[in-house]
Amino acid sequence: MRRILLTFVLLSSVVGLSLLTEQGVPAAQEATPAGAAAPVILEMLASAPAADAPGMLQVLARVTLAPGAVVPAHLHPGQLLVSVASGTLGYTILGEGQSLRAGAGTPTAAEEIAPDTEATFGPGEWFVYEAYVVHMDRNPGNEPTVILISGLVAADEPFLIPVDMDMDTATPAA
Numbered sequence: 001m002r003r004i005l006l007t008f009v010l011l012s013s014v015v016g017l018s019l020l021t022e023q024g025v026p027a028a029q030e031a032t033p034a035g036a037a038a039p040v041i042l043e044m045l046a047s048a049p050a051a052d053a054p055g056m057l058q059v060l061a062r063v064t065l066a067p068g069a070v071v072p073a074h075l076h077p078g079q080l081l082v083s084v085a086s087g088t089l090g091y092t093i094l095g096e097g098q099s100l101r102a103g104a105g106t107p108t109a110a111e112e113i114a115p116d117t118e119a120t121f122g123p124g125e126w127f128v129y130e131a132y133v134v135h136m137d138r139n140p141g142n143e144p145t146v147i148l149i150s151g152l153v154a155a156d157e158p159f160l161i162p163v164d165m166d167m168d169t170a171t172p173a174a
Helices: 002-020
Strands: 040-049 056-065 070-075 080-086 089-093 099-102 119-121 126-129 135-138 145-154
Touching: 056 135, 080 089, 099 119, 119 126
Parallel strands: none
Antiparallel strands: 040 056, 056 145, 070 135, 080 126, 080 145, 089 119, 089 135, 099 126
């Protein structure tokens, strides 16, 4: 029964995220038209029940954001480590919450990310995302951004939970 529940939760997460993402790399004639949303691709690389944390899943994911892509307001049901593999990531906490950032080669995140201000990360930089903090992500650069995500999330909730917000009031201060 538990395997069926976990399979259902993971499948619901993938289906839900597919509504927010476009799979694959478009050919030149299929490129994102001006004014259209740039693609965001979420790949769940691994997932397993956490032996030491009942009701939680250990997850590993890779997200690719095309230049100009925005992931609107959302949250995750668990603490995550987010590392930028390539490109540039803009990360904004919307409202209340806390995340800590670290530079390349730093073993412990210690610098607090201020809410409602965009924090920009480059290759090798990473941050700790605290559970249920509403945030948005974007690629402000001219090349794809690839991030790696690992952490513990609630097994009975989708990995990414969209939050209905007025995005005009959620625009980050750079």
